[in-house]
Amino acid sequence: MSVIEIKGLTVQVTTEDGPKDILRGVDLTVKAGEVHALMGPNGSGKSTLAYAIAGHPKYSITGGSVTLDGQDVLAMSVDERARAGLFLAMQYPVEVPGVSISNFLRTSITAIRGEAPNLRHWIKELKESMAGLQIDPQFAERNVNEGFSGGERKRTEILQMELINPRIAVLDETDSGLDVDALRVVSEGINRVCAKGETGVLLITHFTRILKYVKPDFVHVFYDGRIVREGGSELADDIEANGYAQFVTA
Amino acid sequence: MTAVTEHIEREVAIVPPKDHTPVIRSLDPSDFPTPTSRDEEFRFTPMAKLRDLHKGDVPTTGGMAIAVNKVPGATFELSAAKTGERQGFTDKIAAGAWASLDSISTLTISADAQLEESVVVSIVGSGAVSYGQLDINVGKFAKAVVIVDHIGDATYAGNIDINVADGASVCVVSLQDWDAKAVHLAQHRITLGRDSSVKHVSITLGGEVVRILPSVVYTAPGGQAELLGLYFAGAGQHAEHRLFVDHSEANCRSNVVYKGALDGADAHTVWVGDVLIRANAVGTDTYEINRNLVLSGGGRADSVPNLEIETGEIVGAGHASTTGRFDDEQLFYLQSRGITPDEARKLVLRGFFEDLLSQIGVPEINDRVRNSIETRLGGHI
Numbered sequence: 001m002s003v004i005e006i007k008g009l010t011v012q013v014t015t016e017d018g019p020k021d022i023l024r025g026v027d028l029t030v031k032a033g034e035v036h037a038l039m040g041p042n043g044s045g046k047s048t049l050a051y052a053i054a055g056h057p058k059y060s061i062t063g064g065s066v067t068l069d070g071q072d073v074l075a076m077s078v079d080e081r082a083r084a085g086l087f088l089a090m091q092y093p094v095e096v097p098g099v100s101i102s103n104f105l106r107t108s109i110t111a112i113r114g115e116a117p118n119l120r121h122w123i124k125e126l127k128e129s130m131a132g133l134q135i136d137p138q139f140a141e142r143n144v145n146e147g148f149s150g151g152e153r154k155r156t157e158i159l160q161m162e163l164i165n166p167r168i169a170v171l172d173e174t175d176s177g178l179d180v181d182a183l184r185v186v187s188e189g190i191n192r193v194c195a196k197g198e199t200g201v202l203l204i205t206h207f208t209r210i211l212k213y214v215k216p217d218f219v220h221v222f223y224d225g226r227i228v229r230e231g232g233s234e235l236a237d238d239i240e241a242n243g244y245a246q247f248v249t250a
Numbered sequence: 251m252t253a254v255t256e257h258i259e260r261e262v263a264i265v266p267p268k269d270h271t272p273v274i275r276s277l278d279p280s281d282f283p284t285p286t287s288r289d290e291e292f293r294f295t296p297m298a299k300l301r302d303l304h305k306g307d308v309p310t311t312g313g314m315a316i317a318v319n320k321v322p323g324a325t326f327e328l329s330a331a332k333t334g335e336r337q338g339f340t341d342k343i344a345a346g347a348w349a350s351l352d353s354i355s356t357l358t359i360s361a362d363a364q365l366e367e368s369v370v371v372s373i374v375g376s377g378a379v380s381y382g383q384l385d386i387n388v389g390k391f392a393k394a395v396v397i398v399d400h401i402g403d404a405t406y407a408g409n410i411d412i413n414v415a416d417g418a419s420v421c422v423v424s425l426q427d428w429d430a431k432a433v434h435l436a437q438h439r440i441t442l443g444r445d446s447s448v449k450h451v452s453i454t455l456g457g458e459v460v461r462i463l464p465s466v467v468y469t470a471p472g473g474q475a476e477l478l479g480l481y482f483a484g485a486g487q488h489a490e491h492r493l494f495v496d497h498s499e500a501n502c503r504s505n506v507v508y509k510g511a512l513d514g515a516d517a518h519t520v521w522v523g524d525v526l527i528r529a530n531a532v533g534t535d536t537y538e539i540n541r542n543l544v545l546s547g548g549g550r551a552d553s554v555p556n557l558e559i560e561t562g563e564i565v566g567a568g569h570a571s572t573t574g575r576f577d578d579e580q581l582f583y584l585q586s587r588g589i590t591p592d593e594a595r596k597l598v599l600r601g602f603f604e605d606l607l608s609q610i611g612v613p614e615i616n617d618r619v620r621n622s623i624e625t626r627l628g629g630h631i
């Protein structure tokens with residue numbers, strides 16, 4: 001069973017006016033089979049946490065540790081982290097002009113599984129996953145995220161998660177910008193991966209509506225670069241009803 | 251490190267008509283002074299590496315091997331005689347080539363012929379100094395794709411004159427896939443008849459110095475020119491394209507897209523796009539764009555779009571130029587999916603050229619171009 005352990009993580013971002021502290025000591029453990037929801041106001045540092053785990057070069061780690069099954073994640077390069085089993089569904093997935101989804105996915109899967117997938121199996125696997133997420137088969141030949149709507153990008157992120165089948169998936173506002181039908185389709189995709197019990201999910205969100213489909217085992221409230229409260233799904237309802245101000249201790 | 255993207259958007263000014271006839275037009279190299287790097291047209295060119303071709307009088311030391319496949323509707327012949335009318339060239343190099351060559355290659359596409367297969371003119375150098383003149387004459391309402399494939403090693407000044415008759419449509423791809431030491435200087439002069447269209451493609455991948463000057467002249471209304479280019483310059487390579495589109499007739503269109511990548515110390519690319527819309531060329535529609543991707547340190551990409559407009563009664567005119575490095579966000583995205591940094595850069599580089607290859611629309615060259623670039627990168631990127 002995989003587990004990611006984040007301890008005392010502090011992170012800075014380099015800005016034009018010099019380094020700025022964003023994460024101020026994050027402690028969080030996510031195990032395979034669990035769903036953790038992370039909720040917090042705009043600018044509290046949720047995406048920073050996600051990027052820091054994935055190894056984005058813009059963020060520098062100033063303290064603390066992140067381990068995946070005991071391995072030091074922070075010592076790994078971005079691609080090594082992915083191959084070790086970390087996955088990040090991005091809040092704003094990036095366009096890659098001239099690179100088709102099918103080429104991109106095949107290259108990614110080959111890297112992650114360590115060998116090129118059998119072509120016939122692969123085509124079938126891709127088709128099925130796309131159908132499950134109600135993605136038009138023609139998207140396979142489109143360039144990665146180029147001209148995709150917000151919702152199409154999010155579906156494509158979950159498509160990648162399903163094919164990669166990571167040990168730990170961080171989903172950064174995957175529910176934002178989805179219409180009600182898309183929300184259901186995407187949630188079902190997440191649940192399919194969760195159902196295998198091999199993946200731990202950290203779901204970053206602003207809204208409880210996705211939590212009606214993807215049931216969290218734990219809810220964490222994020223504020224000013226750290227987790228300020230932990231609880232069950234009732235905490236999410238409390239946030240929706242009363243906002244974040246209640247968690248701010250003067 | 252963030253991506254550096256430099257935009258050059260120049261002012262488009264409506265200027266009073268002036269006399270654009272070049273000072274000298276001649277077939278005789280002795281009519282021209284020897285160019286130097288102080289001349290505007292040569293300011294980016296490494297004169298010392300031209301092996302004196304710019305002096306217009308270097309003797310031939312051998313020929314190029316020319317082979318052409320047989321395609322119904324197309325005929326190819328070599329002739330020793332410099333007969334017929336030919337417009338004077340505009341520089342000493344091109345005139346020198348004309349004066350020194352010993353045979354002219356003529357590819358004729360019969361009127362009304364719709365070629366089902368590409369004509370491939372393969373020009374193979376074996377290290378000698380040589381000169382060439384290729385005429386591509388496309389008959390009325392004909393349709394053809396011609397690939398001029400330059401390989402091997404050479405010190406070569408070879409011009410191509412492309413004459414497109416009324417209603418005809420031709421795609422000419424000039425592939426410069428030379429060995430590392432080649433020097434290749436050429437004018438590609440395109441003359442367009444009424445309602446005719448040309449797609450001219452220059453692909454420069456190899457050679458120490460390659461300098462291609464495509465130009466378009468419209469002789470009647472309704473002409474369309476698409477000028478596409480793809481270039482790669484590795485360490486020590488100079489790849490230069492200078493374009494001139496002369497809108498002298500009404501209701502003509504031109505569209506220029508050039509994309510290049512540079513890799514390694516002293517890699518130098520030059521793109522100059524001169525577009526002139528003369529006072530009588532009302533209804534003109536023109537756009538030109540140049541994009542450069544600098545892969546590793548030390549390369550230099552010069553990019554100069556130049557639009558001169560003498561009439562305001564046009565459909566559109568614009569240009570854009572960007573030079574940048576790899577986008578870190580794209581690389582991060584790919585790497586976050588397990589793809590190694592090298593592989594990620596390769597994907598982005600391929601992607602950079604991919605839409606251009608589909609715009610070129612000659613599938614048989616795609617793999618050749620992709621593989622040539624990857625081979626020339628030598629595994630590192």
Ligand SMILES: Nc1ncnc2c1ncn2[C@@H]1O[C@H](COP(=O)(O)OP(=O)(O)OP(=O)(O)O)[C@@H](O)[C@H]1O
Binds near residue numbers: 015022040041
């Ligand atoms: N490059 C940067 N320069 C300056 N500030 C930055 C930079 N990157 C992030 N920040 C700041 O770090 C803070 C945390 O940003 P982050 O994107 O992690 O927030 P978030 O919790 O994901 O917010 P949201 O809910 O809006 O997505 C914000 O105040 C943001 O402005």
Ligand SMILES: [Mg+2]
Binds near residue numbers: 173
């Ligand atoms: Mg965010």
